[in-house]
Amino acid sequence: MEAPKVKMKWRPGLALVIYTVLLAVMALPVAVIAWFRAVEATSGKMEPAEITALIVALAFTVVVAYVLTRTITTPINALIARTEAIARGGKAEIQPLDRYGTQEIATLSQSFLDLAGKLVDRTDYVRSFAMYVSHELKSPLTAIRGAAELLRDDDADYPMSFPQRQRFLDNIIADAKRLDILLSRLRELSNAELPNVRGQANLEAVLPRLREQFPTLRITAAGLASSSFGLPAETATIVLSNLAENAGQHGATELNIAVAVSEQQVALIVRDNGRGIAPSNWDRIFQPFFSTRREMGGTGMGLGIVRAMLGAYGGTIELIDSEAGAAFALELPKLSETG
Structure with a gap:
């Protein structure tokens, strides 16, 4: 099943949203000062108290922007980069981030790393499992094919004895039974991997x-x-x-x-x-x-x-x-x- 695709359209980045909100907050005291000046028709020269208030508001906005960037934007970008690294490098790239910022991002990162570890382990399991299955199926199939070819190519001038023929047929039946047992076990294992029934x-x-x-x-x-x-x-x-x-x-x-x-x-x-x-x-x-x-x-x-x-x-x-x-x-x- 192909993974669902996110609909591609323009969306603002997290950093853009954060800085836009902060600029809007910063613009609020400026708009208030401009409003009161217009109403009171005072001189265009700003008072020291107004300048101080604007500087404090600007400094506060910069500090808030830094904190939000440090605690939200940077860890999320690092998690995105780690996702791409795991996709390229596999299990060796499953490493914790340098910093997480907030408890929620730390929890999200841990859940992601746990899931990535399980997916990589599943990939390794499927690879080794396929190798084992092909090996186990190959042996009885080779034996069945060899016995069948010997029976088919039996020389009419020097035919096999009844005990020889019976031995080859017994081998075919025994290997067929082994394949049947193996396939039954594989079905059980398949059901075990994807349980669809819950109960007690x-x-x-x-x-x-x-x-x-x-x-x-x-x-x-x-x-x-x-x-x-x-x-x-x-x-x-x-x-x-x-x-x-x-x-x-x-x-x-x-x-x-x-x-x-x-x-x-x-x-x-x-x-x-x-x-x-x-x-x-x-x-x-x-x-x-x-x-x-x-x-x-x-x-x-x-x-x-x-x-x-x-x-x-x-x-x-x-x-x-x-x-x-x-x-x-x-x-x-x-x-x-x-x-």
Whole structure:
């Protein structure tokens, strides 16, 4: 979608407006003096008191003009220049201004810098995400194409044996399934990036779905399971399902979800009794497409989807220490924005 364009027409600059107003203020005492002189028909010579008053008014106007320029015009022009610099130089140009002038301009500048940082990070994310997706799609597509070409070019004089043909067909089916899983994960991630549903849920409402989806896992709850948090039930189910799926894939038979409530947030501590996560992988588990089960069909997108979904609703997730298995701390908003 193309950004809306500002209608181009002549508009006075801020400096012109400020100085015009100040000149009008300055002209007021001059007009008053001229009026009273005309009415009283006094001599054209100005009295010392009148000259002093005009000098004081002029000095006051200059001081006010300097203050307004220093506190309003200069910071706004600097913010405009910083915007153009960020557009040219990217993240390296996201720097605070030398001066802000007023509290409102400082707040505006901070909001702008925060937005610029998010936009630059989003650009970097999309670039790296596109690179990862193209790499992940290329491998199974190459394998499918190679197997299909071998089947197509099978020599009639020396045909493949049935086991060979079956092996190539199995490879095609397996790679097609992997592509299907990958595309499903991409759809989930797309929905996570642009949430269009707001709502509330609680752990009591989500637990039956989890237990039905993962019958081999013993899923239990502790704490205030009836406390509502600012995620729709479907989103909460996807988040916890990804964690439960990871736990099951790493040999877990039990999954416990503990709930703690503060004034602003609901904290979920999700623990399993599986093999856990190797310390060498702690810094990598949230990276897109990182998986320790790639040979078994893992896409490495589950935790990325969880983080994106929680982030879209104002929540966070982090890996925490655990004596056995893996443990994650989820911070969720207590109430949705729409109430």
